[in-house]
Amino acid sequence: MDEASHAIVVSGLTKVFRQKTAVDSLSFRIARGRFFGFLGPNGAGKSTTIKMLTGLLRPTSGDASIEGHPISGNLLEIKKIIGVLPEELPLYERLTGEEYLHFAGRMYGLSAAETRRRTDELLEFLSLAEDRGTLLLDYSQGMKKKVALAAALIHNPRVVFLDEPLNGIDPISGRIVTDLLRRMAQKGVTLFFTTHVLDVVERLCDEVAIIDRGHIVAQGSLDEIRAQRAVGQDASLEDVFLKLVDADVRRQDLTWIG
Amino acid sequence: MDRLIALVACRWRMDLRRLLGARERAFGLLFFVPGALVFSALGSMIVFGVFRGLEGTEPELVLPMASAAATGIGLFWAASPLLAGVVLSEAADVSRLMHFPIPLSTLAVSSLVANLAQPAALAEAPILVAAAAAVAGVNAIRFPAALLGVALTFVLILACAQVAGLLLHGLSRQRRLHDILLFLGLAAGLLLSLAPLLLLTSGPGGLATVAHALSARDVFMASPYAWGVRAAIHAGRGQAVPAVAYGLLATAAIGGAMAASAGLVQGIQRGHIAMGGGAVRSRRPSRMALPGALGALVEKDLRLAWRDPGLRAVLVMGLAGSIVVLFFLSRGGPSLASGTPVLLLASFVGVSTFGSNALGMERRGIALLLLFPVDRWRVLVGKNLAALTFRLPSLLTLALATVFLAPPTYVPAAATIAVLTLMLSAGVDNYMSILFPMAVPGAAANPYGRAAARGRGLGAAAVSLMLLVLALVLSSPFAFLAWLPALLGRPWLWAATLPLGLAGAACVYAMLVAGAARLMEKREPEILERVLVEA
Numbered sequence: 001m002d003e004a005s006h007a008i009v010v011s012g013l014t015k016v017f018r019q020k021t022a023v024d025s026l027s028f029r030i031a032r033g034r035f036f037g038f039l040g041p042n043g044a045g046k047s048t049t050i051k052m053l054t055g056l057l058r059p060t061s062g063d064a065s066i067e068g069h070p071i072s073g074n075l076l077e078i079k080k081i082i083g084v085l086p087e088e089l090p091l092y093e094r095l096t097g098e099e100y101l102h103f104a105g106r107m108y109g110l111s112a113a114e115t116r117r118r119t120d121e122l123l124e125f126l127s128l129a130e131d132r133g134t135l136l137l138d139y140s141q142g143m144k145k146k147v148a149l150a151a152a153l154i155h156n157p158r159v160v161f162l163d164e165p166l167n168g169i170d171p172i173s174g175r176i177v178t179d180l181l182r183r184m185a186q187k188g189v190t191l192f193f194t195t196h197v198l199d200v201v202e203r204l205c206d207e208v209a210i211i212d213r214g215h216i217v218a219q220g221s222l223d224e225i226r227a228q229r230a231v232g233q234d235a236s237l238e239d240v241f242l243k244l245v246d247a248d249v250r251r252q253d254l255t256w257i258g
Numbered sequence: 259m260d261r262l263i264a265l266v267a268c269r270w271r272m273d274l275r276r277l278l279g280a281r282e283r284a285f286g287l288l289f290f291v292p293g294a295l296v297f298s299a300l301g302s303m304i305v306f307g308v309f310r311g312l313e314g315t316e317p318e319l320v321l322p323m324a325s326a327a328a329t330g331i332g333l334f335w336a337a338s339p340l341l342a343g344v345v346l347s348e349a350a351d352v353s354r355l356m357h358f359p360i361p362l363s364t365l366a367v368s369s370l371v372a373n374l375a376q377p378a379a380l381a382e383a384p385i386l387v388a389a390a391a392a393v394a395g396v397n398a399i400r401f402p403a404a405l406l407g408v409a410l411t412f413v414l415i416l417a418c419a420q421v422a423g424l425l426l427h428g429l430s431r432q433r434r435l436h437d438i439l440l441f442l443g444l445a446a447g448l449l450l451s452l453a454p455l456l457l458l459t460s461g462p463g464g465l466a467t468v469a470h471a472l473s474a475r476d477v478f479m480a481s482p483y484a485w486g487v488r489a490a491i492h493a494g495r496g497q498a499v500p501a502v503a504y505g506l507l508a509t510a511a512i513g514g515a516m517a518a519s520a521g522l523v524q525g526i527q528r529g530h531i532a533m534g535g536g537a538v539r540s541r542r543p544s545r546m547a548l549p550g551a552l553g554a555l556v557e558k559d560l561r562l563a564w565r566d567p568g569l570r571a572v573l574v575m576g577l578a579g580s581i582v583v584l585f586f587l588s589r590g591g592p593s594l595a596s597g598t599p600v601l602l603l604a605s606f607v608g609v610s611t612f613g614s615n616a617l618g619m620e621r622r623g624i625a626l627l628l629l630f631p632v633d634r635w636r637v638l639v640g641k642n643l644a645a646l647t648f649r650l651p652s653l654l655t656l657a658l659a660t661v662f663l664a665p666p667t668y669v670p671a672a673a674t675i676a677v678l679t680l681m682l683s684a685g686v687d688n689y690m691s692i693l694f695p696m697a698v699p700g701a702a703a704n705p706y707g708r709a710a711a712r713g714r715g716l717g718a719a720a721v722s723l724m725l726l727v728l729a730l731v732l733s734s735p736f737a738f739l740a741w742l743p744a745l746l747g748r749p750w751l752w753a754a755t756l757p758l759g760l761a762g763a764a765c766v767y768a769m770l771v772a773g774a775a776r777l778m779e780k781r782e783p784e785i786l787e788r789v790l791v792e793a
Contacts, residue, residue, distance in 0.1 A: 056625060058783040075782070079631035090622035090790075092558060094565035099558075102546040106554035107630035116545065133540030135565070 007032045007159050007190035008053065012062035015048050022048045024214035025062065030207070033188040035181070037195070037205035041245055045214045046194045047087055050161050053192070054084050066159055080108070083152035087163035087194075089144050093137040097128055097147045100136060101154060108155035115154070122150040125180075127173065141168035149177065159190045166197060178204060198237040208237075212245040261360050265368035270375055294381040302388035309392030320393075321491055322476045325484030332415045332483035336422040362520035366420070370516065373416050386412055389487075393494030400494050403501060407490025410508035411483055417515035418483075424522040482511035551632045555640025559619075560647060581655060597664040597744055600656075601737075604672040607652045608679020608733065612726055614648075616641035616684075617691045617785055624697075624789045628782055635775035642684040642771075649680055667749050674740045674756045678763035679733040685770035686729040692778050694718040695785045732770075736763045 008030040015023040023045040030036045040046050051057035053064055055075040063070055069077045092100060098119060105115030123129040126146040136144060145168055152160060162181075166174050182204060185191055195201060201208060202222065209219040218225045218240075225240055242249060312320045355365055373379060390405035478484050489504035548557040616638060620627055627637065653676055660672045736759040743751035778785070 054629065056628065056783065056786055075779075076631045076633070079629060084629050086625060088622070088625075090625040092562055092623050092626070094562050095558065096540070096544040098544045099546055099561065103554050103558050104630070106546065106551050107632050109551065109631070112549060130541050131539055133542035133544045138539065 005031055007034070007067055008036075008064065008192065010049075010053070010062075010064040013049065013052060013059050013064055014061045015045075015052060015057060016060045021214050023052070023059075023211075026211070026214075026216055027062075028209055028216060028219055030190060030192065032190055033185055034207055035185040035191045035193065035205045037193050037201040037208040038211065039194065039198070039201060039208060039241060040211035041247070044211045044245075046211060047163055049211070050084075050086075050163050050192070050194065054082060054161055055079060080155075081158045083155070083157035083160040085145075085149050085152045085160070085162045085165050087167075089148050091136050091144055091148060094135055096133050096135055097139065097143075098123065098132040100147060101150055104151035105154050110155060118154050119150075122154060126150055126176070142170055142173060145169050146173060146177070153184075157189065159192065160184070161192045163194050164196070165193065166195060166200060198241060202237045210241060210244050217244045262364050262368050262371070265355075265360075265364070266371050269368070269372035290377075294377060298381050298384040301382075301385040305385055306388040306392040309389060313393070321488060322478065324487045324491060325476065325478035325481060328411050328415075328483040328487045329478045329481040332411075332418060332481075335415050335419045362524055363516065365523060366516050366519035369420060369519070370413070370417055373420065374413075379412075379416065382412060390490060390494075393491050395494070400496060403493035404490040407486050407488075407493055407501065407505060407508070409486070410489065410505060410512065411486030414483060414486060414508060414512050414515060417512050417519070421515050421518050421522065424519055424526065428522060428526045482508070482514075485511060551630075552636050552640050552643075555632075555637060556643045556647070559641065559644030563644070563648060597668050600660045600664045600668050600672045601675065601741060603656055603659055603663075604675040605679055605730075605733075605737070607649065607656050607676045609683050609726070609729065610649055610652065611642070611645045611680045611684040612687045612729055613690075613722075614641075614645040614684060614687055615691050615696065616645065616688055618696045618789060620789065621697050622790060624695075625786060628786060633775070634778045635771050638688050638771050638774055638778070642681070642688070645684050646677075646680050653677070667752075668744065670752060670756055671740050671744060674759055675733075675737045678736050678740070678760055679729075681763055681767045682733045682736075682770070683729040685767045685774070686725050686732065688771065688774040689777070690718075690722055690725055692774060692781055692785060693721065695788045697789045732766055733763070736760075736766075 006029045008028075010026050010028050013023060013026040014021065026045075026049060038046055038049070048057065052059050053066065053071065055071060055078060059071070063072050065071065066078045067081055069081075071078060092103070095103065101119040101122060102115055105118060106112075110118070120129075123132050126149070128143060128146060128150070131139065131143065136147065139147065145165065149162075149165060152162075160181075165177065165181075169177060178200065181191055181193075185206075193201075193205065205222075207219070207221055208225065210217050210225075218228060220228065222237060222240075225244075226235055241247075309320065309324075312323060386408045387405065389408045390401055394400035394404035479488070485504045486508035489501045489508060492498075492501035492504060546554055546557050548554060617624055619641070653673060656672055656676055657669055660666070660669045664672075739755045739759040739762070740752075742755055743749050
């Protein structure tokens with residue numbers, strides 16, 4: 001595939017915090033319209049990678065481009081075409097859900113009428129209409145996640161970064177959200193998705209990259225990874241994941257228990 | 259006892275780490291430590307002098323005055339935003355420990371003992387010793403007894419502050435009530451802190467009136483804060499029976515406060531203290547009214563400020579600041595007819611946007627704001643416009659003051675000077691916010707806590723001073739232009755000089771914002787990293 005057909009191209013991306021290398025020479029490409037799962041244990045470098053790709057962190061070295069716009073260039077151009085759902089939700093908690101979506105729409109340059117129309121649709125879609133006038137402070141964690149997701153989608157982004165989007169969301173809303181994301185991918189939106197829930201990745205993602213201690217240890221479709229790592233075709237993603245990150249899960253019993 | 263020691267040691271270890279790891283420790287060593295020492299020394303001298311003086315001249319006033327002072331200080335500590343913040347944070351810590359099998363009384367006492375080692379509490383120790391020495395002299399028996407008495411009052415002050423913090427924590431389940439109480443607490447703290455200032459400036463007559471009112475009716479005798487101090491005074495006078503009686507009362511009050519703390523911790527944890535219905539749900543439409551990205555930014559800040567008790571208190575305090583300055587200006591000094599007080603007040607109001615900390619006020623919202631594809635100059639202008647709007651009450655005060663302090667024709671000039679200084683101070687402060695970003699602590703957050711704001715460091719303090727001077731220097735030619743007709747005695751010239759002054763200041767402001775926006779684009783990741791770590 002040529003570079004123009006890729007939504008995200010990452011080349012030698014590195015981030016060093018003081019002496020600690022959080023992300024080490026990452027390189028990968030994601031084609032347009034792919035549902036890309038980015039997996040790894042805690043502290044592997046997933047959120048750092050997302051922050052660099054969305055312009056919230058400056059890489060120590062390397063570069064990346066989103067829809068052809070380099071992250072070392074004009075970040076505003078990138079921010080116009082991406083939607084981001086961060087893992088920690090830095091919402092303005094003393095705005096109501098509806099005010100917050102109106103604010104996000106204006107920030108993305110939508111007209112007042114279009115912002116209102118999309119806000120109403122999003123609130124209905126995500127079952128938040130009953131709480132449109134409630135302060136975000138009074139929202140549950142799952143509701144906050146949904147409103148943050150709505151803000152990330154209000155401007156019809158071409159690439160969406162989702163950091164643990166299903167944390168704290170109830171199963172019904174989770175299903176609504178995953179169905180929506182799947183349909184977005186079918187319409188050509190590229191989704192960059194991190195989660196610890198591996199069965200969701202198995203269900204949704206076309207392609208997966210597994211990162212461990214700042215390095216990508218495997219990338220491809222699940223079948224390709226299974227084949228690369230010589231695990232059986234019936235092996236679950238959890239088995240593959242544990243093998244790839246070299247996780248030692250065997251432990252002795254605690255001496256004082258029982 | 260082992261648990262109590264472990265809890266207190268753990269808390270002290272964390273406090274020490276926080277102090278040693280703080281970025282502003284050099285600043286603290288250079289300013290806060292000498293400041294605290296000077297405060298202790300001055301406080302000790304004043305307390306000693308006042309006690310000895312009263313004991314010598316009007317001994318009947320000692321008990322009522324000391325009782326009133328102890329009560330005022332106690333209420334101030336309970337209501338003070340700073341200390342309420344500390345105890346609130348402690349209260350949250352205490353409730354986090356609830357799942358351990360620790361007796362509630364041990365939890366409450368550990369928090370109280372640990373609070374005794376806070377810098378603010380340690381700075382009071384010499385004052386307590388001075389008070390005891392003043393009432394008892396160097397008598398080997400009376401002095402320890404008097405010291406015990408004043409110490410009982412001080413411990414009760416801390417214990418009551420802890421109860422207030424826990425109560426606030428309990429009320430946090432009912433957000434609106436919590437917000438109102440926090441706002442009222444901040445306002446009460448401000449008024450209490452202004453009260454001695456106003457009393458002192460009212461001259462000997464005012465003090466005498468208060469003293470006689472207090473001595474005529476010893477109303478604060480019933481205040482638990484007064485009991486320890488009264489025990490100390492009686493001990494100092496060698497009156498053993500009332501000293502012991504008040505000492506026992508003070509001890510019982512401390513016990514009561516501890517019991518109340520323990521009860522509150524339990525009530526909060528088990529949900530017994532359900533003070534309200536929790537979240538306030540609403541399906542009413544709530545749309546943003548102002549158009550465009552700039553309008554949305556301003557409206558967002560205004561709504562957040564109005565709904566956040568801490569930020570709303572900033573508005574009130576800004577207003578109170580100009581009223582206090584006005585109070586002093588109105589007490590003579592420069593000639594009123596010259597209009598100099600108005601000029602000074604206008605400059606004071608104008609420079610108040612310096613330190614408005616545009617980006618730090620966002621706290622964690624900064625990550626959100628910088629994700630939006632909005633020109634950075636719009637972000638800065640939006641934040642500055644909101645900061646200017648917050649100063650409208652001060653501008654109104656200025657306009658009203660001008661009518662009383664100078665000829666009414668001075669009002670447009672004073673308002674113009676205030677507005678252009680506001681504008682340029684905000685424009686210069688953008689650089690401070692970008693170069694040394696610092697998250698503002700949330701309402702009622704522990705100001706000493708790592709999660710709350712840290713200082714910007716010594717270098718930043720020096721740069722801040724330089725930038726403040728720069729803001730004044732940049733404003734001065736335009737302020738001079740606005741004031742020129744007054745100096746020449748030709749008011750009709752204002753028709754030309756005021757628009758000229760404003761236009762000139764607007765041009766300089768535009769240049770400042772353009773430069774700041776460019777700098778911000780370059781430093782965005784650093785700003786984010788710094789504010790997010792602190793917020």
